[in-house]
Amino acid sequence: MPIYKAPVEETLFLLNDVLGISHHANLPGFADATPDLLEAVLTEGARFAEEVLLPLNQIGDNEGCTRNADGSVTTPAGFKDAFKAFAEGGWIGLASESDYGGQDLPYALAAAINEFVTSANMAFGMYPGLSQGAVAALSLHGDEAQKLLYLPKLISGEWTGTMNLTEPQAGTDLGLIRTRATPNTEGSFAITGSKIFISSGEHDLTPNIIHLVLARIDDAPEGTKGLSLFVVPKFLPDADGEVGERNLVECGALEKKMGIHGNATCVMNFDGATGWLVGERDKGLRAMFTMMNEARIGVAIQGLALSEVAAQNAVVYARERRQGRAISGAKDKSEAADPIIVHPDIRRALISMRGFNIAARALMLSAALAADIAYRSPDEEQRQTADDRLGLLTPVIKGVLTDRGFDNAVAAQQVYGGHGYITETGMEQFVRDARIAMIYEGANGVQGLDLVGRKLPKDGGRAVMAYFKEVEGFVKENDGDEALAPFVTPLKAGLDDLQKATMWFMQNALAKPDNAGAGATDYMHLFGLVAIGHMWGLIAATANRLIDAGDERADRLKEVLMIGGAYVERAMPETALRLARISAGSDALMAVPEGGF
């Protein structure tokens, strides 16, 4: 069975020392988030993930979910008890409003816990994860009665939630949605249509499931401007707000899929189901968009989480597995072979995982912190700055953490040789599970287009200019620091490539938008390299400062610096390749006739 040890110390170092979460004590809920509390919560979350969720991960993959003849769905053995314990632990509402039973703690802390949960058992984590999405949607767009009715039960884990967007003909292009909503006399709507790929759509964890559904009210315009958001409970709440009459919605089928077998991916059939409008009519897509940053960061966390658990196992295996001798001469003559961690090519693979994960975790936590500020700060300018940063970085983090997270899961599997291909070791499950994160919540190609087509030009480029200024500021501030040179020098070069690429779009994509589309994925990865390089710069500067001050973590921090140095040296030169590809433009791609591929 795979091992997993949640990175508690590293997360504390990132939150406290690198990102300085204590500087935000003015935010609601943050005053409680003292270093001691952060440590206590992370330690307890780590324990739950390691002891309760990890042992269920392979069981979930092996058993999968079962749809019974009556349309009910049975989750894998152990999931129901684990969910009950998870809910009772208060984990679902860690960052939710205390008015509805939440704990009001920083989202950055909840994001760290989500990472631990996902590393231990991604398929399980998607049940509370979807609830958190429904909580966010109802919090932002529901009326007070809806909030009072649903939020406490979703936050306590008495019920769970889902998001119903996709239809067979409508994936990325939600404007093609056909599910209809016909007004009933008493203010509700009759929802009719079929949704696919609905994660956690039906299960036996809780007695009720609250579906949030995008549908088109009769006579609403075609396209995205005619979509409204509805809340459609599996069981209609009775007068006391408890489980009442069964609604006309059911799971028509479970999808057989590559991974996340423990999560029920449902075809949901709405057959005149009763639903209530959430927010304004015809503004459903806008409601979705306001939650999108958080949802996409949630998927980015999945990429990181799988990369982390896969890497941890690869490191352990590389220390234990003995094959061949060190190229520079036998290292351990007491055995017939050396552990494979002596081989430079194995170390290259491990560094590519570990070096990415540490900085990606910093980046993810910094985005989560930006979300906290954007939602909670009393200062409007601070909110806007954070919202700009969050909006800009979200597609980068979603695309890059899931693409590289998958690559790292594959690389970790490779360290195992043939044993990595065998189900028993669990490494191939990480690859299969990680694969979906590149696809859902906006396929990664769409993240690139969002970045280049929407986020760059937004507000006259305010967000990207502020970001460049931030990174430039770091570079300038540390340019003379010899100890930081291994981090600052490649970051400077990478930022230069990123700025050139941005300029190239300004000069070439306005007249010919295909040039933006052709370079979007490469730009997203170029941006990600700079963002990761920037995080490594911050981490290294912080580590050096702490080491110089005689911090008790100095020994580990020195290792972290070694990992970072080895990583940055090999990773950052990729910025030049990305720039070259972007500058190639779209002409050659668009020249091929549709039938000519």
Add this chain to the structure above:
Amino acid sequence: MPIYKAPVEETLFLLNDVLGISHHANLPGFADATPDLLEAVLTEGARFAEEVLLPLNQIGDNEGCTRNADGSVTTPAGFKDAFKAFAEGGWIGLASESDYGGQDLPYALAAAINEFVTSANMAFGMYPGLSQGAVAALSLHGDEAQKLLYLPKLISGEWTGTMNLTEPQAGTDLGLIRTRATPNTEGSFAITGSKIFISSGEHDLTPNIIHLVLARIDDAPEGTKGLSLFVVPKFLPDADGEVGERNLVECGALEKKMGIHGNATCVMNFDGATGWLVGERDKGLRAMFTMMNEARIGVAIQGLALSEVAAQNAVVYARERRQGRAISGAKDKSEAADPIIVHPDIRRALISMRGFNIAARALMLSAALAADIAYRSPDEEQRQTADDRLGLLTPVIKGVLTDRGFDNAVAAQQVYGGHGYITETGMEQFVRDARIAMIYEGANGVQGLDLVGRKLPKDGGRAVMAYFKEVEGFVKENDGDEALAPFVTPLKAGLDDLQKATMWFMQNALAKPDNAGAGATDYMHLFGLVAIGHMWGLIAATANRLIDAGDERADRLKEVLMIGGAYVERAMPETALRLARISAGSDALMAVPEGGF
């Protein structure tokens, strides 16, 4: 169900026009390989793959193999009939010696057929594929009695073969093999030990299975110098060479694994099984090595084959799936959305697959042709030149075609969005199946080490110097050709990077071999980029010549040139990144303490 159309025309263009197979009519068997015969064989092989094997591919994945209580193994429905038809078609022995029932045709032709078979059904293709491996081993190292006894039955498909190398503690490091061979009185040996990951190790396709087994004769030295090769039939041949007494070997278990479910991956237990020495005692590893090029090219073919079938499906889906509008304005106003092939980012993905596949096929066929020359040419110098080229390019082709083949399968799956994650479309099977090719027959990290540590320095660098001269010759010859500039210019830059990297090893790896290990994987990919770029140069030069001559294929060849141009433009700048990583050396990687990752 996925579609597949074997690339017959393209293969004929590569064999006849680009690689000039007719110039080798002096080789035994090649005189018969006229363009008409090549076309007839490829067309018939394509038909078999498309009509017989493709429909069994998802069935095989879904059903897998079953080990019965008596240790027998049942293959998926339809595999037995398909194998019988495949054998009767003479496909197994296409390139085998006619003395033993083979057809003596070029291995390059058999390699093309193997690609078709593997695209249609990789798990099936591994049954005859392993037989071909056993045929090669016995042809090269068996004595005449062994050849007469086994080869006709393996070639006719009456029996099949396997290779038994790996043990739990002995993967890459075969020197750790523990299986023992104890001499019997009558010249045979009693083989005792356990082998794992044995593809096609037990099945119901044929009444007998011929295992080739690496084992250590009692009192033989430890390490690789004490290994001998044995032939161990499941049923001992009787006096007439027919199935006789059951031997003491059985399938102890089937491995549950990520993909290739239709192929039985067995734990094989030898419990004093009767075996006969093949070749010299203690020279078993050397016997293995002489077959390794062919086996590794066989795995490279798997990488290409999966990349090809995945790409074909992605292209069809991109033409049919409608989501969103072209960024430059709606293309098809008769429908609510445009086909996604209008989007530049989708085209970028399709070009990365198609552009790779065409040149990778050329590279694979050129290596197969080198194998033909190396084994069949009457001219010793020609044999040696071809053997040098084959030995040098084999690790490159194995590593690069399987790494990029997997990437392309992933990219093809991505084109499908959420539908690609669902089992039904078949795209995720391609990813799972393709994954193993990066691992077996020498994990790709080992290919890099073979290239850098063995193939570069061999014979004073004779092979690599000849290869550089060949590519330089092409560049010089075509440097002034404006129509070829999009191919020749990046090839020239790539070759320059490759030569710099080679020089870097010469200057830095002799004193510190870890520098070679640290750069091996990047060097393998750098070499692969140049080899692919070289093939695109040859293809483009040939296409231009044919177009100028008014060839009837001119329209298609123009499309091929467009694909190549778009591919090369984005792919070749990667050579600089690879050089930068190689030049980073091993210091930072080796500095991290073993416990510090």
